Amino acid sequence: MVLSRFLDNRNRLGMLFMLPAAAILLIFLTYPLGLGVWLGFTDTKVGRGGEWIGLENYEWLWTDSVFRLSIFNTFLYTVVASVLKFGLGLWLALLLNKHMPFKSFVRAIVLLPFIVPTVLSAIAFWWLYDAQFSIISWVLVKLGLIDQYINFLGEPNLARASTIAANTWRGVPFVAICLLAGLQTIPPSLYEAASIDGASPWQQFWHVTLPMLSPIIAVVMTFSVLFTFTDFQLIWVLTRGGPINATHLMATLSFQRAIPGGALGEGAAIATAMIPFLLAAILFSYFGLQRRRWQQGGSDK
Amino acid sequence: MASVELKQVRKSFGNTEVVHGVDVSIDDREFVVLVGPSGCGKSTLLRMIAGLEEITSGEIHIGDRLVNNVPPKQRDIAMVFQNYALYPHMTVFDNMAFSMKLAGTDKREIGERVDKAAKILGLSEYLDRYPRQLSGGQRQRVAMGRAIVRNPQVFLFDEPLSNLDAQLRVQMRIEIKELHQRLKTTSIYVTHDQIEAMSMADKIVVMNGGHVEQIGSPLELYDNPDNRFVAGFIGSPAMNFLPGRLVTNGGGRGVQIADGCVLPAPQTHEADGREVVLGVRPEHFAIGESCVEVEVVVVEPTGADTQVFCRIAGTDVSAISRERHVFRPGDRIHLKPMDDKSFLFDPGSGRRLQ
Numbered sequence: 001m002v003l004s005r006f007l008d009n010r011n012r013l014g015m016l017f018m019l020p021a022a023a024i025l026l027i028f029l030t031y032p033l034g035l036g037v038w039l040g041f042t043d044t045k046v047g048r049g050g051e052w053i054g055l056e057n058y059e060w061l062w063t064d065s066v067f068r069l070s071i072f073n074t075f076l077y078t079v080v081a082s083v084l085k086f087g088l089g090l091w092l093a094l095l096l097n098k099h100m101p102f103k104s105f106v107r108a109i110v111l112l113p114f115i116v117p118t119v120l121s122a123i124a125f126w127w128l129y130d131a132q133f134s135i136i137s138w139v140l141v142k143l144g145l146i147d148q149y150i151n152f153l154g155e156p157n158l159a160r161a162s163t164i165a166a167n168t169w170r171g172v173p174f175v176a177i178c179l180l181a182g183l184q185t186i187p188p189s190l191y192e193a194a195s196i197d198g199a200s201p202w203q204q205f206w207h208v209t210l211p212m213l214s215p216i217i218a219v220v221m222t223f224s225v226l227f228t229f230t231d232f233q234l235i236w237v238l239t240r241g242g243p244i245n246a247t248h249l250m251a252t253l254s255f256q257r258a259i260p261g262g263a264l265g266e267g268a269a270i271a272t273a274m275i276p277f278l279l280a281a282i283l284f285s286y287f288g289l290q291r292r293r294w295q296q297g298g299s300d301k
Numbered sequence: 302m303a304s305v306e307l308k309q310v311r312k313s314f315g316n317t318e319v320v321h322g323v324d325v326s327i328d329d330r331e332f333v334v335l336v337g338p339s340g341c342g343k344s345t346l347l348r349m350i351a352g353l354e355e356i357t358s359g360e361i362h363i364g365d366r367l368v369n370n371v372p373p374k375q376r377d378i379a380m381v382f383q384n385y386a387l388y389p390h391m392t393v394f395d396n397m398a399f400s401m402k403l404a405g406t407d408k409r410e411i412g413e414r415v416d417k418a419a420k421i422l423g424l425s426e427y428l429d430r431y432p433r434q435l436s437g438g439q440r441q442r443v444a445m446g447r448a449i450v451r452n453p454q455v456f457l458f459d460e461p462l463s464n465l466d467a468q469l470r471v472q473m474r475i476e477i478k479e480l481h482q483r484l485k486t487t488s489i490y491v492t493h494d495q496i497e498a499m500s501m502a503d504k505i506v507v508m509n510g511g512h513v514e515q516i517g518s519p520l521e522l523y524d525n526p527d528n529r530f531v532a533g534f535i536g537s538p539a540m541n542f543l544p545g546r547l548v549t550n551g552g553g554r555g556v557q558i559a560d561g562c563v564l565p566a567p568q569t570h571e572a573d574g575r576e577v578v579l580g581v582r583p584e585h586f587a588i589g590e591s592c593v594e595v596e597v598v599v600v601e602p603t604g605a606d607t608q609v610f611c612r613i614a615g616t617d618v619s620a621i622s623r624e625r626h627v628f629r630p631g632d633r634i635h636l637k638p639m640d641d642k643s644f645l646f647d648p649g650s651g652r653r654l655q
């Protein structure tokens with residue numbers, strides 16, 4: 001009786017239905033995040049509870065050249081890989097949008113790098129980049145283009161380029177498929193109108209395709225930047241941050257200091273230091289993603 | 302402004318030929334309507350004139366220039382699309398100015414020409430708006446504005462009114478015709494609506510199944526259809542067709558229909574006994590004059606006239622009268638076709654018999 005009256009109220013019933021979702025969010029998202037941030041303010045080690053030490057971790061990190069290098073690496077990695085992914089992804093999407101034989105088959109193939117587990121593809125790249133067994137080096141040597149095997153993961157800048165290439169390979173399909181979906185929503189009559197208006201193919205791309213695609217570009221690139229910025233698996237398998245920390249990203253450094261290094265507090269502080277950057281990226285996209293003026297008002301009839 | 306000449310134009314998609322050798326010549330300043338049921342090839346023909354579809358064989362001339370291999374932008378044409386195809390991310394002004402901007406026209410001239418077109422179309426207040434913020438009719442006007450500003454040789458319209466509601470369609474129909482009378486630019490207009498065709502065209506090209514059935518002015522097609530298809534397509538409500546046999550009946554010729562009744566036939570050289578189809582427009586039945594007795598099925602009083610649906614020898618027939626008849630379903634009335642305004646067609650080919 002009391003129960004049924006309690007459930008009669010729409011608001012109460014609504015709250016009741018929201019509980020499971022709220023619980024999941026609290027237990028698996030809010031709690032770990034809160035714990036991570038809190039750990040960052042302590043000197044907790046693996047196997048030993050820590051004490052509140054305020055900003056000491058951050059003060060120490062501020063002077064830590066490896067941490068600073070990891071910030072630089074993370075930005076370099078994110079910016080270069082994102083730009084490459086966008087360029088290649090857009091190009092691939094435009095190609096896939098054309099009429100061609102075995103269209104759906106090719107589209108399925110393109111998705112492969114995205115489907116394969118990151119660790120698996122990372123191991124494959126590890127082989128490709130191996131100092132002694134690299135097939136890339138082997139081919140180049142056989143072609144007579146180089147005399148010596150390339151030490152892909154052994155030299156700082158080469159290692160950076162190699163990891164960026166691997167990340168790009170993995171990320172392009174996501175960008176390409178999303179942009180392809182966007183391209184397919186552009187009505188063909190717009191291109192016909194533009195060609196009658198005198199637009200060359202390049203002008204059609206610039207004045208029709210790109211602006212019409214801009215909302216979806218913003219969404220896709222936000223996701224791409226977030227994923228790249230927090231990348232961990234690929235680096236950990238390929239280089240573990242080496243050589244001489246040249247490929248250490250904030251995520252890998254955080255893990256290394258916290259788990260193998262045992263300094264949980266310091267690792268947590270590094271991870272927490274990523275939050276402002278990610279927040280900035282989200283805010284940027286939040287404002288960038290707001291419906292543009294031309295998308296507002298009226299209905300699409 | 303220019304004339305347009307189509308010579309034996311054909312179009313195939315793969316192995317399927319959809320336009321079978323079309324010859325049409327369109328004079329300078331003429332308003333020509335391509336009309337036909339959907340799938341008759343009229344839109345394909347228009348798109349070939351625009352350069353959006355390749356021509357499989359034949360020749361298309363605009364002015365005195367062969368344009369078979371000329372890209373759309375160099376054909377000096379403007380096209381209004383069925384879905385308007387306005388650039389959603391550009392304002393009304395930018396939509397209209399786009400072609401001139403691409404051509405590198407002077408900024409001041411662009412402004413002047415857009416303003417002028419906007420004034421003609423009553424769009425001056427909306428130049429800063431985006432297409433989404435406009436109503437269907439306004440979008441339609443912007444699409445026309447985009448065509449006007451370029452001052453092209455030929456306007457092409459691809460079913461431009463089919464997305465509008467009935468009332469707006471009538472209004473825009475008048476506006477387009479008025480615009481043509483003002484600008485006098487050669488126009489080719491595609492529609493499936495024969496009323497649009499009749500009310501707007503200087504010349505109608507009736508198409509069916511990739512062939513041209515007949516070309517002529519609206520009244521020529523109405524008064525003198527070449528075949529049963531044109532007779533049935535032009536005119537609303539549609540012409541009635543009654544199959545029968547030619548007979549001579551006390552000095553006059555007649556058509557004996559299935560139930561033995563003889564209806565007066567128009568003058569013809571065909572011999573008695575020939576199988577024919579008698580075509581009579583609803584407005585060319587005299588109601589009340591004794592000839593054939595029919596049973597009323599449905600009556601539609603529309604105010605201006607009364608439309609009566611009835612059945613003659615198993616065939617549905619409609620008749621329109623200016624008088625206000627008060628009939629009830631089931632009533633038996635008399636109808637008489639006016640013999641000088643009915644037609645005879647060959648039952649097989651549909652060809653007009655004279």
